Amino acid sequence: TNKPRIVVLGAGYAGMMTTKQLTKKLSPEEAEIVLVNKHNYHYQTTWLHEVAAGTINTNQARVMISDVINPNRVRLVYDSVVKVNKDNQKVVLENGDLDYDYLVIALGFETNTFGIKGMKENAFFIQDVDSSRQIYEHIEYQFAKYNNEENPKEESLAILVGGGGFTGIEFVGELAEQVPKLCRKYDIDPNIPRIINVEAAPSIMPGFDEELVAYAKKSLEERGVEFREGAKIAECKEDAFVVNEGEQIKAGTIVWTGGVTGNSILSKSGFELTKGKVTVEDTLLAPSEDNIFILGDCAWVMNKEEDRPYPPTAQSAIQHAGTCSTNIKALLHNEPLESFIFDNKGTVASLGKSDAMGTVFDDKKLYGKTASSMKKVIDNRWLFLLGGPKLTLKKGKFRPF
């Protein structure tokens, strides 16, 4: 057939939503839709810290793609993207090539170690389902072997988290609840394990509201989390961070959450990058391209009022999908494209199961259980958008405090 082919790369927030909306906005005769993803499941990137801390089961954090996207309507290709060949409009996959007429790149983020010596080799990353569950397996193993060693080292039960941004803080919040459970499970004195967060900036969560940051810090410190602010990591060794002037902080588990950048497929495909991502047009088209959209964590979308890009979040990735699917339809109909407008619904960071903090509705500040309930509402809303009430009931968060 001569139907134009739309290829969506990545089944994260942006890719799943774009695909879903294309199936609603276009008739099957108008275009063929292909969704390419590494795995046959979509995972909740915003829950990966919970997988890494062992708070939730891996399966709660993932959804089979064919459960929410009709495979009769969308061709589902489970393969890894190697690069995009713009010159001949082909996507190179590990197991073959795919031609496109319209392309949507929504391949998400990659961990950035900023070249810190030893970080890539010695630290774990909260990158995807596989890397996150490996972190929990490793932590549990440290606890399981402790009482079975002739000379157990107390520092083997320390967990070092590099980076005091959103992910690092949400992760130590989960750890603060999991570590006491591991102590009970493995007969370990709860005073031995340590959870240490290391941040180079003068304060954790740079750029976040100061009052909220102070709340988060107090709540986490009360539950045993130690903060090392203004501590620049010079090197990551097998069992330690080297900070500032050569001080070593030892641990049995080291996790780096200190930086992300766009998927490296962007550079392999020859896009012009700013800090690892493509600065897209208001229409979310890649600059000087008329058929390639770049969404989610692969894109910088400029906030014109503040003259800087919007922060990369699931919330904006989902909203990008609306503009992108509308604009693909417009291109197919030779109509003018619309510009992306961000609708900020606020940001809530969890600090464990029953505590959280953040802002909602025009900067109203929320703390504690109210914020925590709001966080669950936000999480469940995505499941609802993706798979309606059935999926929400199956994978949603309803546990009482």
Ligand code: FAD
């Ligand atoms: P993703 O959702 O990451 O999806 C990318 C997809 O591409 C994945 O399915 C991946 O498997 C696939 N993929 C990658 N490479 C390839 C390849 N080569 N071939 C094939 N497929 C590939 N944002 C919020 O708004 N609120 C929050 O509370 C929040 N909490 C967060 C907590 C954590 C622990 C983390 C890590 C992030 C959090 N974020 C939050 C940020 C948010 O998760 C991201 O902004 C969002 O996931 C970006 O969506 P995306 O669609 O661009 O990419």
